[in-house]
Amino acid sequence: MNGPIRRALMECFFPFQCGACEQWGAAPFCSDCEVMLEVPTPVVLPGYDFVMVRYAYGGPLMEAVQAFKFHGRFELGLPLGRRLAERWPVEKRPDVVIPMPSSIQGLRSRGYSPSRELARAFTFPVNTRAAGRQGQQSPQVGLSRALRSSNQMKAFRVDPIAVSGRVVLVVDDVVTTGATLESMGGALRAAGVRSCMAAVLARST
Numbered sequence: 001m002n003g004p005i006r007r008a009l010m011e012c013f014f015p016f017q018c019g020a021c022e023q024w025g026a027a028p029f030c031s032d033c034e035v036m037l038e039v040p041t042p043v044v045l046p047g048y049d050f051v052m053v054r055y056a057y058g059g060p061l062m063e064a065v066q067a068f069k070f071h072g073r074f075e076l077g078l079p080l081g082r083r084l085a086e087r088w089p090v091e092k093r094p095d096v097v098i099p100m101p102s103s104i105q106g107l108r109s110r111g112y113s114p115s116r117e118l119a120r121a122f123t124f125p126v127n128t129r130a131a132g133r134q135g136q137q138s139p140q141v142g143l144s145r146a147l148r149s150s151n152q153m154k155a156f157r158v159d160p161i162a163v164s165g166r167v168v169l170v171v172d173d174v175v176t177t178g179a180t181l182e183s184m185g186g187a188l189r190a191a192g193v194r195s196c197m198a199a200v201l202a203r204s205t
């Protein structure tokens with residue numbers, strides 16, 4: 001049986017497929033891949049009252065994120081988002097969830113925002129219009145951290161009406177240096193948020 005027909009049949013009988021090894025039956029991970037997921041080291045970011053990172057970026061998690069972000073496995077967004085949402089502490093209740101805005105290039109090449117898909121798994125109100133990218137982003141390589149951060153802050157526009165006086169939860173897929181989240185936090189604070197928290201699917205080191 002050829003690929004597309006087999007795939008359609010499998011999708012019909014087993015609506016889930018592992019994001020890493022593509023085994024049918026469970027998403028985002030099959031039981032084999034599940035046991036290989038790694039716990040991340042904690043992340044503290046200036047300007048955030050609380051940051052939760054779910055996994056270390058490696059092994060099956062990295063494969064699933066790459067499938068989700070770069071290989072068109074759009075349907076992994078919600079199950080991956082659920083992994084994030086199910087660990088979110090119940091006592092921390094944001095007024096609004098804001099997905100990390102995608103870069104223009106990312107949106108153009110993918111046609112969807114990964115963070116927006118992850119954010120759908122949270123039961124809090126999600127606002128996808130409260131923040132966006134703006135302007136041309138100059139290359140960040142070779143700049144000091146302070147300059148990089150001020151450059152990045154200009155990269156975001158935040159609607160003060162949507163966030164002023166509110167507790168905001170930013171949802172993001174992968175954090176590396178944290179510079180992007182930090183500058184998003186800066187833009188949110190400049191727009192008058194009461195408190196800023198972040199939920200990130202994976203930390204890459």
Ligand SMILES: [Zn+2]
Pocket residue numbers: 018019020021022023029030031032033034
């Ligand atoms: Zn698997």
